[in-house]
Amino acid sequence: MQPAYLLTMTARNRSGVLAAVTTALAELGGDMQYTTQAVINGMFTMTIVAEFPPHRTSDVIRDHLLDVGRPYELELVIRETEAQPDSRISQGNRYFLTLTGQDAPGVVRTLCAMLAQELTEIERMYAVPDAPGTFSMVMILNVPDSVDMISLNSDLELFAALNGLTISLEHEKNYDAADLPKTLYPGMVPGSSGMI
Incomplete structure (x- = not known):
């Protein structure tokens, strides 16, 4: 080898x-x-x-x-x-998490901690500023089968509401990259017409 x-x-x-x-x-x-x-x-x-x-x-x-x-x-x-045919830490379901809104210290840290508690792997993350004080972000997640998706969605929506954010979590089968915030270039995210 x-x-x-x-x-x-x-x-x-x-x-x-x-x-x-x-x-x-x-x-x-x-x-x-x-x-x-x-x-x-x-x-x-x-x-x-x-x-x-x-x-x-x-x-x-x-x-x-x-x-x-x-x-x-x-x-x-x-x-x-080691080059591996599948780099996922665990097998589960791939989801796209899209987050937009007010930028503030600790937003990404808190979100990552919430996902870590659910043993959810963040495969990729893209984030860009939209305008002064705002941002857009997409995370590609590998969510274990054991995660209660209703509870996770509820927790994410509460987190978003408390922080002045808009959030969505969609299974890769339902994800439409055309709905991305305009500041995230279409070519940045798998599933779009772009490069990755």
Whole structure:
């Protein structure tokens, strides 16, 4: 089995940065298994799980990527991992949680703590500011079969009401990405016409 590494990169968002990274990976014999990429606040960010030939050490991978990424001020964190066909911690049902409204310290922390109490895995999260003091967010959740969905929905609606937010939780079969807040680009969320 080939060694797999989790690579987390940030760089200045300039034309050619993604081409440079993918070219460097190809030169190293890397085979990307999973990847996410976004521009956040003007910075290029990318996370990759890739398998490499056994003779490619993490030091060789790091040095080559940093050398190729120097014009973009690329920074890299690398750690050994295992490429898995299904990365979910537990098997359950996939839901999309959409949240919009007033931004305030502790909103996301409280929501994450509520979901953790239900042993719900947050697979992905996207959040953007809408206007001064407001935001939109989508979480992709893996909810265990054991969770009482009526109770969870009730708790989420109470949380939203107390914090001046609008919230919805929909099973992936019923989720329509066209209903996303306009500030969340359609290409950001699986199930839309976008890239992921």
